[in-house]
Amino acid sequence: xxxxxxxxxxxxxxxxxxxxxxxxxxxxxxxxxxxxxxxxxxxxxxxxxxxxxxxxxxxxxxxxxxxxxxxxxxxxxxxxxxxxxxxxxxxxxxxxxxxxxxxxxxxxxxxxxxxxxxxxxxxxxxxxxxxxxxxxxxxxxxxxxxxxxxxxxxxxxxxxxxxxxxxxxxxxxxxxxxxxxxxxxxxxxxxxxxxxxxxxxxxxxxxxxxxxxx
Amino acid sequence: xxxxxxxxxxxxxxxxxxxxxxxxxxxxxxxxxxxxxxxxxxxxxxxxxxxxxxxxxxxxxxxxxxxxxxxxxxxxxxxxxxxxxxxxxxxxxxxxxxxxxxxxxxxxxxxxxxxxxxxxxxxxxxxxxxxxxxxxxxxxxxxxxxxxxxxxxxxxxxxxxxxxxxxxxxxxxxxxxxxxxxxxxxxxxxxxxxxxxxxxxxxxxxxxxxxxxx
Numbered sequence: 001x002x003x004x005x006x007x008x009x010x011x012x013x014x015x016x017x018x019x020x021x022x023x024x025x026x027x028x029x030x031x032x033x034x035x036x037x038x039x040x041x042x043x044x045x046x047x048x049x050x051x052x053x054x055x056x057x058x059x060x061x062x063x064x065x066x067x068x069x070x071x072x073x074x075x076x077x078x079x080x081x082x083x084x085x086x087x088x089x090x091x092x093x094x095x096x097x098x099x100x101x102x103x104x105x106x107x108x109x110x111x112x113x114x115x116x117x118x119x120x121x122x123x124x125x126x127x128x129x130x131x132x133x134x135x136x137x138x139x140x141x142x143x144x145x146x147x148x149x150x151x152x153x154x155x156x157x158x159x160x161x162x163x164x165x166x167x168x169x170x171x172x173x174x175x176x177x178x179x180x181x182x183x184x185x186x187x188x189x190x191x192x193x194x195x196x197x198x199x200x201x202x203x204x205x206x207x208x209x210x211x212x213x214x
Numbered sequence: 215x216x217x218x219x220x221x222x223x224x225x226x227x228x229x230x231x232x233x234x235x236x237x238x239x240x241x242x243x244x245x246x247x248x249x250x251x252x253x254x255x256x257x258x259x260x261x262x263x264x265x266x267x268x269x270x271x272x273x274x275x276x277x278x279x280x281x282x283x284x285x286x287x288x289x290x291x292x293x294x295x296x297x298x299x300x301x302x303x304x305x306x307x308x309x310x311x312x313x314x315x316x317x318x319x320x321x322x323x324x325x326x327x328x329x330x331x332x333x334x335x336x337x338x339x340x341x342x343x344x345x346x347x348x349x350x351x352x353x354x355x356x357x358x359x360x361x362x363x364x365x366x367x368x369x370x371x372x373x374x375x376x377x378x379x380x381x382x383x384x385x386x387x388x389x390x391x392x393x394x395x396x397x398x399x400x401x402x403x404x405x406x407x408x409x410x411x412x413x414x415x416x417x418x419x420x421x422x423x424x425x426x427x428x
Contacts, residue, residue, distance in 0.1 A: 044278060064285045
């Protein structure tokens, strides 16, 4: 089986540019890399994503929302992730189940035990080999995401929401240090990349000698 | 809480006309009756039903299919069934989870334990107070449904499929006799209705004295 690596973090922490950096490092280190993302990644997943968004203001039941997210994930696993891993490819995924814990569990306060039951139902024993969480204070993420105005009532609520999301991510890294780590994303891009590079070495994903040889 | 009654059976056993009959009996017996159906019953449920059907030929993963069915069911419960029961109304539903056991478990041979886990996840302790399964041999259902030509290879497969669905329904009635019963639907409509009437009395749903008084 290939390696399964996921990248997580709140808005504005630099996920997109660092995904490209990780993919380059993996390829330099000899990985045959498949880049994918959630929610989505399949035709059905994108259609479910559309339903989730278009029905967002209809007060969809929390259970339905979670089941639809995991329905999209089940399809993503069956059609993209598991075949690639079985083919000894490395899967690099922009968000995965840890985002469900952070956004639905932490942010929206849905029952974490119910998330965990669906995780087991859909994934069995499968967990990412490494999850890198880009971590930065919510204000920094928000500033980078381009929202620099003084917070009004709604934006204040959003701040609370993203604080809970960030806290949930930090807790995940504390609970599962063997497979989830934080990288400080409050610093400059070169330093963030250095942090990512060191984690990929620490967790045995890339070999510095191989990269140096290129 | 009001009573929750579901009607089940393969194609051609007369579900539609007998639903109307049951609703009349319930109303004569003093029930305030809400008639609904699965899959569907809500806007989101109908949208999911559309996705399930439009993607049916794309070989959707079995797990995704089950999760989407239960996502529609969770919404149906939250928006229609549970509010009506809490309002002391009687809910009469055209198909429910027993159809998932029969069609996906029996017909499509999906893992029954995985269905059971989702049933618990979505419904908790809630089960229909009474499920009436209209039972008839597959040939009779097919003949009534209007397909009288000699079976070709595909139709033969369909026969095997519907045999498995019927067997699964029969097993459900054997396993849960306190809440699931069979009514012989191979006989004439008047006799089927007599069978249904007796079951509604046996299971304490309608009171014959109240109906006689009307």
